[in-house]
Amino acid sequence: MAGIPAAQAVEGLRALSRQMREDVFTIAYRAKSGHLGSAFSVIDLLVCLYFHHLRLKPEKPDDPDRDRFILSKGHGCSALYAVLAERGFFPKDDLATCTKDGNRFPGHPSSTLTPGVEASTGSLGHGLGVGVGMALAAKLDERPSRTVVMVSDGECDEGSTWEAMLAASHWKLGGLTCIIDYNKIQSFGRVSEIMELEPFADKWRAFGWHVQEIDGHDHEQILASLAATSLAGSRPHAIIAHTVKGKGVSFMEDAVGWHYWTPQEEHYKQAMAELRSC
Amino acid sequence: MRTTFVKTLLAIAKRDPRIMLLTGDLGFTVFEEFRDTLGRQYLNAGVAEQNMVGVAAGLALSGRRVFVYSIVPFVTFRCFEHIRNDVCYHNLPVCIVGVGGGYSYGHMGSTHHALEDIAVMRSLPNMKVLCPGDPLETEALVHAIVEQDGPCYLRLGKAGEPTLHMEPLSLTIGRAIEMRSGQDLTLIASGTMLERALEIADRLQGGFVRASVLSMHTVKPLDVEAVRKAAAATPLLVTLEEHSRIGGLGSAVAEALSLEGLAVRHLLCAAPDGFATYAGSQEYLRACAGLTVPSICKRIEEVCRVPA
Numbered sequence: 001m002a003g004i005p006a007a008q009a010v011e012g013l014r015a016l017s018r019q020m021r022e023d024v025f026t027i028a029y030r031a032k033s034g035h036l037g038s039a040f041s042v043i044d045l046l047v048c049l050y051f052h053h054l055r056l057k058p059e060k061p062d063d064p065d066r067d068r069f070i071l072s073k074g075h076g077c078s079a080l081y082a083v084l085a086e087r088g089f090f091p092k093d094d095l096a097t098c099t100k101d102g103n104r105f106p107g108h109p110s111s112t113l114t115p116g117v118e119a120s121t122g123s124l125g126h127g128l129g130v131g132v133g134m135a136l137a138a139k140l141d142e143r144p145s146r147t148v149v150m151v152s153d154g155e156c157d158e159g160s161t162w163e164a165m166l167a168a169s170h171w172k173l174g175g176l177t178c179i180i181d182y183n184k185i186q187s188f189g190r191v192s193e194i195m196e197l198e199p200f201a202d203k204w205r206a207f208g209w210h211v212q213e214i215d216g217h218d219h220e221q222i223l224a225s226l227a228a229t230s231l232a233g234s235r236p237h238a239i240i241a242h243t244v245k246g247k248g249v250s251f252m253e254d255a256v257g258w259h260y261w262t263p264q265e266e267h268y269k270q271a272m273a274e275l276r277s278c
Numbered sequence: 279m280r281t282t283f284v285k286t287l288l289a290i291a292k293r294d295p296r297i298m299l300l301t302g303d304l305g306f307t308v309f310e311e312f313r314d315t316l317g318r319q320y321l322n323a324g325v326a327e328q329n330m331v332g333v334a335a336g337l338a339l340s341g342r343r344v345f346v347y348s349i350v351p352f353v354t355f356r357c358f359e360h361i362r363n364d365v366c367y368h369n370l371p372v373c374i375v376g377v378g379g380g381y382s383y384g385h386m387g388s389t390h391h392a393l394e395d396i397a398v399m400r401s402l403p404n405m406k407v408l409c410p411g412d413p414l415e416t417e418a419l420v421h422a423i424v425e426q427d428g429p430c431y432l433r434l435g436k437a438g439e440p441t442l443h444m445e446p447l448s449l450t451i452g453r454a455i456e457m458r459s460g461q462d463l464t465l466i467a468s469g470t471m472l473e474r475a476l477e478i479a480d481r482l483q484g485g486f487v488r489a490s491v492l493s494m495h496t497v498k499p500l501d502v503e504a505v506r507k508a509a510a511a512t513p514l515l516v517t518l519e520e521h522s523r524i525g526g527l528g529s530a531v532a533e534a535l536s537l538e539g540l541a542v543r544h545l546l547c548a549a550p551d552g553f554a555t556y557a558g559s560q561e562y563l564r565a566c567a568g569l570t571v572p573s574i575c576k577r578i579e580e581v582c583r584v585p586a
Contacts, residue, residue: 064341111368119339120367123359129329130364133336140318141340160360163329170324 005052005223013219016086017047021248022275023082023095029268031078031098033107037246037258039079041183041216042071042150045241046083048222049148058088061115065145068134070119072127073152073181074108081105081114089116125158127151128178132168135176135236146229150179154186157195162207169208172234177226178209180238181216183245185256204238216241249274279434280308280377282413286420287345288312291319294424296341300334302327302348304377309347327357334372335364343371343424349383350376350392350433354399365429366404373423373430374399379409380470380520380549381567382436384560388553391563392433396468397525399431400498406451407498409433409519409527411472412442415495418449426451435470442472442493452496454504460488463514463578466505468494468527471518471547477571478518482578500530502538509535509542516545516578520569523548545581547574 005013020043028036050056054067071080085092090104098105104113108122118134121127131149138145155161168176182200184191191197204211212228214221222241229237245259246252249271263271284299288311291297299312303325313320323330327348334344346353353376354361365372376395383390400407408423408430410416416434423430442457449455454466458479467475472493479489490512492504508515515535517528528546535544549567556566564570568577 119335120363123363125328126332126360126363129332129360130336130339132329133333133338134340135336136321136333137337137340137342160326160328160332163324163326164332167323167326167329167333 010219013047013051016051017044018275018278020047020082022272024078025271027078027082027095027098029263032262034260034262035075036263037252038076040246040248040252041243042076042181043079044217044219045179045222046079048219048226050083050087052223053226065143067145068118068147070127070131070149071109072121072149073155074121077109080109084116124155125160128161128164131176132164132173135173136171138175139173146175148177150181153180153182153191153197156197165207168236173236174233176236177229178238180240181243182240183243185245187259189256201240208235209238210235211238213240216243217247279410279413279416279439280437282416283420283434284308284312286417288315290424291316296343298337298342298344300330300344300346302330302352304348327352328360331357331360332364335368335370338370338372345373345375347375349378349390350395354395358398362402366402369404369428371427373432375432377434377436379433379435381560381563384558384563387557391554393522393549395433396497396521400525404428406430408496409469410495411469411493412439414441414443414447418447419495422449422451433469440473442476452499452501454501455493457493458489458491460490461512462487462489463516464490464492464508464512465516465518466492466494466531467518468497470520474571475518478574481571481575494527497527497530500534502534505531505534506538506540509540514543514581516547518547521548522551524551545577
């Protein structure tokens with residue numbers, strides 16, 4: 001799949017995002033897990049990636065020509081799990097096991113446990129370097145495979161992220177895309193207060209990347225920016241996705257606490273009501 | 279060892295296009311031939327070891343077998359979590375190659391010394407820890423690394439180490455090599471101390487003490503069977519390593535003795551838990567650490583004088 005889909009298809013992706021938000025909230029509610037705000041800010045991006053952009057075959061997960069996706073901000077993995085299930089990497093019912101000991105869905109993704117997870121992440125500052133290696137292998141092998149890495153804004157405090165940025169442009173990895181989930185809230189406060197990233201786009205450009213800035217919840221903008229990464233060229237692509245932490249549920253939106261809090265019954269009821277009415 | 283390593287790897291890589299060599303901007307006068315011969319299998323990743331290890335993992339996840347090279351502290355401590363999460367967690371065929379084991383970079387100062395690397399590398403799940411004792415063990419281990427599928431740490435000396443084995447080896451990872459046989463004690467040596475162990479055995483023989491010598495080129499997985507046999511055959515085990523006394527070969531042997539319930543005396547010869555007090559050559563620093571042939575012989579004699 002490539003290019004911009006018809007309006008009807010975009011509406012389908014929007015509907016899927018709504019459904020994914022319900023699924024993710026349900027996972028978090030059942031598992032009593034946190035990081036819900038971080039998962040909600042990337043759902044629209046993940047839906048566009050897995051249901052339009054990435055060339056993947058769940059029935060042939062080891063295809064060497066497949067596209068690779070790494071969720072470097074591994075703490076948002078409940079969103080990835082919901083999307084992978086919906087895409088057919090494993091039965092959706094499996095997600096219900098996340099409350100039980102011995103399940104395959106840890107709080108940070110593991111490629112040895114969960115089908116469809118390309119790389120294990122959880123500690124920030126790892127995914128982009130691994131993605132650089134994957135994109136480099138594809139380039140050396142002259143394979144059509146593209147690599148997409150999603151990092152958080154807080155993750156851009158890590159020096160290793162900048163090491164990888166430097167290497168990706170030096171090695172001319174036009175097949176690599178980094179999506180930055182720029183929800184402006186990191187672990188313990190606002191990015192602008194903890195460790196300012198601005199002028200953020202200028203920094204990526206200065207490192208030699210092709211940079212796009214989009215509304216990370218606008219499906220049309222997401223799809224257009226992903227389509228632009230398919231253009232031939234040697235510069236790696238950065239998509240700075242302006243997002244809202246906890247997007248889609250009023251009490252979670254732009255709230256630092258929903259990096260940590262686990263939803264209670266009243267939260268669950270209210271969230272479901274809001275998501276089903278929109 | 280360093281020269282043997284790169285020559286061996288080059289010969290293998292010419293036949294096996296999956297092999298890649300990544301360096302953290304080191305290898306002047308060492309890697310030029312590899313770079314010029316196999317440019318597509320060579321990459322200078324710059325002075326950025328964390329990224330280099332991540333890139334190695336990404337390459338390995340795409341089918342490559344990757345060797346990652348730098349001076350020990352930079353390719354182990356600096357990027358430890360990247361080795362843990364990116365390489366070991368994924369159980370990938372990535373070999374971390376550290377040059378400068380022990381006090382090899384003596385004059386360079388403590389930032390360049392490697393005395394805690396085996397301890398930390400040994401603690402990582404899936405990681406094999408390999409410390410060749412001479413160029414022939416280095417050559418054989420590089421072949422063995424390519425033939426297995428998981429993470430390895432290859433700890434090299436620097437350059438100019440003598441050849442101690444008589445002929446090229448075919449060794450097995452995790453299987454010690456008996457180099458001398460004796461009934462009074464067993465010297466178990468790894469890496470840069472193997473040469474010393476042989477000298478110690480010679481000197482002890484002059485005093486009619488017959489020592490076995492085991493080259494424990496693999497610290498993990500440790501050859502527990504060889505330790506068990508040595509404990510049964512001789513009343514004293516002496517471990518020799520150019521590494522901190524915490525967490526290296528001596529610790530591994532002590533753990534094996536404890537876990538196996540083996541009652542045998544164990545003399546642990548290693549560097550003290552500390553940074554070098556003064557600057558100096560490798561020989562000077564070894565002497566400061568008590569890792570010379572006379573000082574180890576003296577300790578052995580003292581232990582032997584005390585009844586078990």
